[in-house]
Amino acid sequence: MPTTSKADYYELLGVSRKATAKDIRTAFRKLARKYHPDLNPGDKAAEEKFKQLQEAYDVLSDSKKRQMYDQQGFYSDSVPSGGYGGPEGTGDDVNFNFEGFDFGGGSGGGVGGGSFRDLFSSFFGGRGAGVQEEAETGADLEYRIEIDFWDAVRGAVKKIQITRMDSCQTCQGTGAVGTPQVCPTCHGSGTIQQAAGKMRFNVPCNRCGGTGKLRTACKTCGGEGRVRHNETIDVRIPAGVANGGRVRVPGKGNAGTMGATAGDLYLAVVVKPHEFFERRGNDLYAKIPVTVPEATLGAKIEVPTIDGRSLVRIPPGTNSGKTLRLKEKGVPSARNGERGDQYVEIQVVVPPPTDERVRNLMKELEEVAPADPRKDLFGKAGA
Ligand SMILES: [Zn+2]
């Protein structure tokens, strides 16, 4: 049964065609509160409007039905549209049997059933919905932390002081204290009637914001349910973290509203440079001075690594600038623990020319092994 003469579902709910599921839910809840038959006893117009809203929500809250509606301009299924309780649009006493409401239209939709329950628990459950915002996950926070080379290599536990929004202890994050009072202006209905000529309108009650309840805002948090809080926390820095790396501390971002999950804390890691080791990725670079005899004759020398002293063989005839690789003597990867390498750059250090014997030895060297290391330079330079 194609439905004609029906208002556009999107228009009914006052949302755009691009509205998200959440937008639709929010719009529906707001309108349903206004036109709920219990709050408008005897008001046939409100009752009819409420049913239309139900129908619109039933379709638009179900992604499959919504898609069909968007394509065809209507939605129908085998379930009679009056399937939510009383006889449709007849009789004077339409019985809205809320307990028996199958809001999902039998389609097993998680959104439908759940939000319907929410809607009515917020009506009758005394939580005073409407004053409260929807539960929202807390925002993530980012802080900078500066650590030294060794903490980055070995990992460390660091204390850091942060300021975050924490759930208010006074009101347990609800933003309100005490038992909600029935709003005396609207007597708990959330709406009041206004007359314009012969017409009567139901408008949301200003005093209680349409919730029907008056709540005492928590003084500690001013009703927000969260308070700014300075905290010193211990943060575990994993071994191998690099300069510019990020460390996530779950749940230490801002608290969510209405008891929703907190965000995470992210630490932007700055690793201070080290005097001897230069780190590039997980590899380490270091310059090692050797003497002329060591470089000429070859030698076994000790060099510093992050594991302590390591024996390195300098091959005979090693020039300044030559780089030796010490396999897997680099930093362990923060991801999988695999170690980088250490590169050792040889720097030949000449003997002091102040000693006469040294000078004589050098003269003798010149005679024994005359060399012109620059002979090809001029050709190369083209000058
Ligand atoms: Zn009120």
Ligand SMILES: [Zn+2]
């Ligand atoms: Zn509070």
